[in-house]
Amino acid sequence: MTTKRRSVDEVWVAEPENWTDGPPHELFRELRSECPVHWSGGMSEWPEEAGYWSLTRAEDIQSVSRDWRTYSSFLGGITISRYGAPLEMVRQEFIAMDPPRHDRIKALFQAGFTPRRIAEQEPAVRAIVTRVLDKLDGRERCDLVTEVAKPVVGRVIGTFVGIPEEDDQDWADLINATMGFEDEEMRDGRDMDALLAGVVERSQQLVDARREQPAEDLASTLVHAEVEGGRLSDEEILSGIQLLMEAGLDSTKAVYCSGMRALMENPDQRKLLLDDPSLIPSAVEESLRMFPAFSHMRRTATCDTELAGQKIKKGDKVVMWYPSSGRDEAVYEDPDRFDVTRNPDHQAFGAGGRHFCLGFALARLELNVLLEETLKRYPEMEIDGEPLMAESTFINQLKTLPVKLGPRGS
Ligand code: HEM
Numbered sequence: 001m002t003t004k005r006r007s008v009d010e011v012w013v014a015e016p017e018n019w020t021d022g023p024p025h026e027l028f029r030e031l032r033s034e035c036p037v038h039w040s041g042g043m044s045e046w047p048e049e050a051g052y053w054s055l056t057r058a059e060d061i062q063s064v065s066r067d068w069r070t071y072s073s074f075l076g077g078i079t080i081s082r083y084g085a086p087l088e089m090v091r092q093e094f095i096a097m098d099p100p101r102h103d104r105i106k107a108l109f110q111a112g113f114t115p116r117r118i119a120e121q122e123p124a125v126r127a128i129v130t131r132v133l134d135k136l137d138g139r140e141r142c143d144l145v146t147e148v149a150k151p152v153v154g155r156v157i158g159t160f161v162g163i164p165e166e167d168d169q170d171w172a173d174l175i176n177a178t179m180g181f182e183d184e185e186m187r188d189g190r191d192m193d194a195l196l197a198g199v200v201e202r203s204q205q206l207v208d209a210r211r212e213q214p215a216e217d218l219a220s221t222l223v224h225a226e227v228e229g230g231r232l233s234d235e236e237i238l239s240g241i242q243l244l245m246e247a248g249l250d251s252t253k254a255v256y257c258s259g260m261r262a263l264m265e266n267p268d269q270r271k272l273l274l275d276d277p278s279l280i281p282s283a284v285e286e287s288l289r290m291f292p293a294f295s296h297m298r299r300t301a302t303c304d305t306e307l308a309g310q311k312i313k314k315g316d317k318v319v320m321w322y323p324s325s326g327r328d329e330a331v332y333e334d335p336d337r338f339d340v341t342r343n344p345d346h347q348a349f350g351a352g353g354r355h356f357c358l359g360f361a362l363a364r365l366e367l368n369v370l371l372e373e374t375l376k377r378y379p380e381m382e383i384d385g386e387p388l389m390a391e392s393t394f395i396n397q398l399k400t401l402p403v404k405l406g407p408r409g410s
Pocket residue numbers: 065094095096106157243244247248251252255292293294297347348349350351352353354355356357358359360362363
């Protein structure tokens with residue numbers, strides 16, 4: 001019996017059936033070669049959502065990322081579906097604004113994220129990582145997602161923003177559930193309104209505390225910042241805090257865990273790093289290329305236009321799939337091979353343009369220190385159970401990675 005080959009024209013890319021174990025790499029490969037700017041007619045889980053264009057090649061994603069006049073982040077927000085979060089709320093975050101408002105607000109945050117200021121954080125980040133790894137002493141096994149990555153990224157971003165350490169766990173649970181809303185287990189029966197109300201309440205408590213007593217953290221900077229002679233509104237401050245917590249809690253964690261999984265699955269590559277730790281920065285970039293933390297960002301066309309021969313209409317949704325551009329054979333040789341010596345350029349932080357990731361230097365620092373310290377401490381760590389991916393078209397992350405730690409190294 002022959003099975004009928006499904007034509008790529010009929011596929012709806014973001015359907016959950018395509019994403020049961022992470023991004024659909026085979027489908028992306030077909031799309032890159034047969035239909036790189038592809039139309040999906042709708043979303044079966046969100047019937048009120050319109051259809052969308054899928055961009056799968058690095059070149060087209062770069063063109064769209066750098067042209068905010070034609071491709072807006074504000075009109076429809078930055079995700080393929082709003083997953084239940086109201087557009088007015090999404091638009092309070094500067095990731096979902098267009099210039100000039102976007103640029104004014106981002107500039108306020110940028111002062112805290114210059115590469116120099118981030119480099120100064122290295123001892124603090126290393127101390128956080130070491131402290132978390134120390135807690136594994138005497139253990140044989142652990143879950144790398146929940147017991148290493150989660151507490152590390154929570155404390156790093158928590159310190160930056162000004163969250164008290166005892167609140168790290170609650171923040172992580174709330175944000176992981178909103179970001180992983182498509183995954184029933186991560187959502188754990190809660191609805192989006194309740195989750196968002198929890199985030200707003202916690203952010204408001206922090207803002208109130210910093211109004212009374214400023215500290216050396218981003219919450220204080222935002223509360224007291226002047227933009228064009230005025231202060232930021234409460235909504236803008238709360239949304240800024242929320243955006244940083246979302247980006248900080250659900251990104252680095254994802255890349256670290258997928259990178260560690262790849263190293264355990266490719267012992268020859270791990271050996272290269274153990275023999276020559278100066279390759280770790282290259283391994284970090286390779287992990288970002290192959291396992292970008294976010295599967296997509298979305299834009300909305302502001303006018304009728306054309307992209308790679310396809311006519312895009314004003315108001316159309318345009319989705320940039322980073323797991324696909326990271327494996328674009330026009331850019332990378334043997335793109336599915338994990339190669340720690342490759343040191344690639346990639347689009348995991350965005351493909352340039354106004355919305356390029358604010359936290360890229362912090363994320364790189366965290367990833368380098370995490371890989372370095374984990375490999376040094378547990379050079380023979382092994383996967384010990386089934387790693388499970390979050391069911392999501394937005395966050396590209398493992399929700400569990402059980403490991404056997406093996407003998408302690410230095
Ligand atoms: C491995 C880690 C990370 C990855 C892969 C990542 C990826 C991204 C991507 C793809 C974008 C959107 C780019 C675009 O639309 O063109 C973005 C934006 C952003 N990221 Fe990250 N990110 C990471 C870590 C972080 C961290 C740690 C922070 C904060 C501390 C952060 C803060 C932000 C912010 C605030 C934006 C919005 C920028 C804007 O709209 O101008 N990110 N990130």
